[in-house]
Amino acid sequence: xxxxxxxxxxxxxxxxxxxxxxxxxxxxxxxxxxxxxxxxxxxxxxxxxxxxxxxxxxxxxxxxxxxxxxxxxxxxxxxxxxxxxxxxxxxxxxxxxxxxxxxxxxxxxxxxxxxxxxxxxxxxxxxxxx
Numbered sequence: 727x728x729x730x731x732x733x734x735x736x737x738x739x740x741x742x743x744x745x746x747x748x749x750x751x752x753x754x755x756x757x758x759x760x761x762x763x764x765x766x767x768x769x770x771x772x773x774x775x776x777x778x779x780x781x782x783x784x785x786x787x788x789x790x791x792x793x794x795x796x797x798x799x800x801x802x803x804x805x806x807x808x809x810x811x812x813x814x815x816x817x818x819x820x821x822x823x824x825x826x827x828x829x830x831x832x833x834x835x836x837x838x839x840x841x842x843x844x845x846x847x848x849x850x851x852x853x854x855x856x
Contacts, residue, residue: 730780735800
C-alpha cells in the first residue's frame with residue numbers, strides 16, 4: 727500500500743512541477759508552444775490517473791481501510807492541482823485572445839495597404855520619356 731501512495735505522490739509532484747513550468751512559460755513568453763504544453767500535460771495527467779486508478783482498485787480489492795489523514799491530504803493535493811489547471815486555462819485563454827486581437831489588427835493593416843494599390847484592370851501608368 728505504501729508503495730502505491732508513494733507512486734501517487736511522485737506523479738502528483740511531477741504534474742505540479744510541469745504545471746509550474748507551464749505557468750512560468752505562459753507568463754514569460756509572448757508566444758509559448760501551446761501544442762507542446764498540451765501534449766506534455768496530457769501525458770502527465772494520464773500517468774497520474776493511472777496511478778490513482780491502480781491505488782483505488784488495490785485498496786478496494788483488499789477492502790483496506792487506508793489512513794484517513796493521508797486520503798484527505800491526497801484529496802487536497804488533487805484539488806490544488808485542478809485549481810492550478812484552471813489558472814493555466816485562464817492564461818491560455820488570455821494568450822488566445824491576445825493572438826486574435828493581433829490577427830485582427832494585422833488583417834486591418836493588410837486591408838489598408840491593399841486600398842493604396844491600384845484596382846485590378848485599371849490602366850497602369852507607363853513612362854514613355856527617357
